[in-house]
Amino acid sequence: MNYVLFILPIAALIVTVFLTLRAVKNGKKVKSAVITQLAAFAIVCAVTVAVPVVANAATDEPANATTSAANDGTNVGKEGMGLLAAALVTSLSGVGGGIAVAAAAPAAIGATAEDPKSFGKSLIFVALGEGIALYGLLISILILNKI
Incomplete structure (x- = not known):
């Protein structure tokens, strides 16, 4: 599961960069392509932060059992x-x-x-x-x- 959480954001960012470069080659303005790329990057970052939090909340267990037991x-x-x-x-x-x-x-x-x-x-x-x-x-x- 940890590998998936690591590989998926990187793959999504590579795909968005590829799509942005293709859009610029096809005649889209560079400024709008960069804005689209930044929006896609923000979405990938939000999903990357949100997915582990939701998965941790669903298990009803703390992320680090030794830390929670000690403190x-x-x-x-x-x-x-x-x-x-x-x-x-x-x-x-x-x-x-x-x-x-x-x-x-x-x-x-x-x-x-x-x-x-x-x-x-x-x-x-x-x-x-x-x-x-x-x-x-x-x-x-x-x-x-x-x-």
């Missing part, structure tokens, strides 16, 4: 939320760092081309953008240690 059922969802928080911190800080580096690196190259002495100052701004991603990774490691 009397008070911290059953702590591990899942911790993993979700760590994933969100890592992904969002990575995207933010990528945006910062994408803006700072071309400006640093241009400044260095005009004045080679400004290389050190420019490099600091690029490193600050990369630091955002490293801070997010550090926070996710701290979250995973608390679980």
Whole structure:
């Protein structure tokens, strides 16, 4: 059952990407195709989250029997939320760092081309953008240690 829950969302996303690329080849506007792809991705994510919750509620048993026995059922969802928080911190800080580096690196190259002495100052701004991603990774490691 666990393999099915892992393979089905991946297969659904591959199918939606294929259908989006085919729609763009057939003349559909790229913007509407991307919006359709994002909507399909959101639906797959919602189903991926909802199916295990419904299956767990149908069995009337906690997801982790040892955790519920030790804590009397008070911290059953702590591990899942911790993993979700760590994933969100890592992904969002990575995207933010990528945006910062994408803006700072071309400006640093241009400044260095005009004045080679400004290389050190420019490099600091690029490193600050990369630091955002490293801070997010550090926070996710701290979250995973608390679980």
